[in-house]
Amino acid sequence: MPSTLLAKPNINNLLSSTAMALCSAFCPRISTNFRPKPFSSFPSKPLLSLSFKVFSSQATDASSQDKFSGRVGFLGLGIMGSPMALNLIKAGCDVIVWNRTKSKCDPLISLGAKYSSSPEEVAANCDVTFAMLADPESAIDVACGKNGAVSGMGPGKGYVDVSTVDVATSKLINEHIKARGALFLEAPVSGSKKPAEDGQLIFLTAGDRSLYELVSPLLDILGKSRFYLGKVGNGAAMKLVVNMIMGSMMASFSEGILLSKKVGLDPSVLVEVVSQGAISAPMYSLKGPSMVKSQYPTAFPLKHQQKDLRLALGLAESVSQSTPIAAAANELYKVAKSYGLSDEDFSAVIEALKAKSQDTA
Numbered sequence: 001m002p003s004t005l006l007a008k009p010n011i012n013n014l015l016s017s018t019a020m021a022l023c024s025a026f027c028p029r030i031s032t033n034f035r036p037k038p039f040s041s042f043p044s045k046p047l048l049s050l051s052f053k054v055f056s057s058q059a060t061d062a063s064s065q066d067k068f069s070g071r072v073g074f075l076g077l078g079i080m081g082s083p084m085a086l087n088l089i090k091a092g093c094d095v096i097v098w099n100r101t102k103s104k105c106d107p108l109i110s111l112g113a114k115y116s117s118s119p120e121e122v123a124a125n126c127d128v129t130f131a132m133l134a135d136p137e138s139a140i141d142v143a144c145g146k147n148g149a150v151s152g153m154g155p156g157k158g159y160v161d162v163s164t165v166d167v168a169t170s171k172l173i174n175e176h177i178k179a180r181g182a183l184f185l186e187a188p189v190s191g192s193k194k195p196a197e198d199g200q201l202i203f204l205t206a207g208d209r210s211l212y213e214l215v216s217p218l219l220d221i222l223g224k225s226r227f228y229l230g231k232v233g234n235g236a237a238m239k240l241v242v243n244m245i246m247g248s249m250m251a252s253f254s255e256g257i258l259l260s261k262k263v264g265l266d267p268s269v270l271v272e273v274v275s276q277g278a279i280s281a282p283m284y285s286l287k288g289p290s291m292v293k294s295q296y297p298t299a300f301p302l303k304h305q306q307k308d309l310r311l312a313l314g315l316a317e318s319v320s321q322s323t324p325i326a327a328a329a330n331e332l333y334k335v336a337k338s339y340g341l342s343d344e345d346f347s348a349v350i351e352a353l354k355a356k357s358q359d360t361a
């Protein structure tokens, strides 16, 4: 199966043409007369087969313009999950939320979301349930643990795990969901807090193709593009490779900032020079100015970047691929964690290097 990339249409082009009329009809996100739908009572039966259009593979492009009419569950309302669930609510979806810390559900409930008291109850009452959890342990617990989502799954339902986990975790959750006769899609995202807020995430999906087709309209509310990568595990692997590169890039950038300063250069000028050359990256331009000021407002928690490096190194180990740069970067993030920087943005890894310099001075 070839990989599939679908980019979100440019909204400026759409607004100035008859396409606006078409999109208003099919895409509630930019409809001028959009009103959030009231919640009806919970369905007693799975609705997936009744509520959703089944798209043929040839109709994949068009499917993103269709409205998703089923009920959507959302488990895990952290930095990423909250804005993602909010975007679904804003787009007019019926959303039921759950989070371990219940208070994080409250802002979404006030905006029209319904609350269920366990992942099982959410899954039982929804056609499709998304999960955005911290790590493999929490993803497994919320899906397969006591009162987990698996217990509420059944034929005609789908589970979409958008957490960043390893291949084995994704396969394990897939097996449990499949054992209930339901469908599974892994769909980790590339893009941080702001892309989540702006509906500009990149989905790296794999698993049940039919579920991918069914939830494409939802992925298009939440993101700017989506890749379908085939069998379960490929989405997780792609995400880990991407974040392995990102973690090493940030560690290297941190070294550059500190070295420039030590040799008497202005690190702000370094950030500007980098932004204009071949190694320019949005991440450097975005994070560089605050790193120079030793500020690390959390978008991507450092503990999650270290988790991703750890999982990526495990992936590399499983195929005997040498990854010395990522291994060195991982050590640096571990040092940063030991300095209490776990919940800071991952750009705070630079603090570990500052501390190291002092240690050796």
Ligand SMILES: NC(=O)C1=CN([C@@H]2O[C@H](COP(=O)(O)OP(=O)(O)OC[C@H]3O[C@@H](n4cnc5c(N)ncnc54)[C@H](OP(=O)(O)O)[C@@H]3O)[C@@H](O)[C@H]2O)C=CC1
Pocket (backbone or CB within 6 Å): 075, 076, 077, 078, 079, 080, 081, 099, 100, 101, 104, 132, 133, 134, 135, 137, 138, 141, 142, 162, 163, 164, 165, 189, 190, 191, 192, 193, 299, 300, 301, 304, 305
């Ligand atoms: N932030 C980012 O820029 C990006 C993050 N990611 C990935 O997305 C996932 C979520 O990230 P993010 O939102 O930033 O993380 P947060 O730490 O903000 O949120 C983590 C979520 O997981 C829940 N959770 C943690 N442990 C458990 C547990 N044992 N049982 C039940 N729920 C649990 C938390 O619940 P509670 O509120 O109760 O603590 C919270 O809802 C991670 O896998 C991360 O790697 C992917 C792309 C970008």
Ligand SMILES: O=CC(=O)O
Pocket (backbone or CB within 6 Å): 164, 189, 190, 191, 192, 243, 300
């Ligand atoms: O996983 C983090 C991201 O920015 O992507």
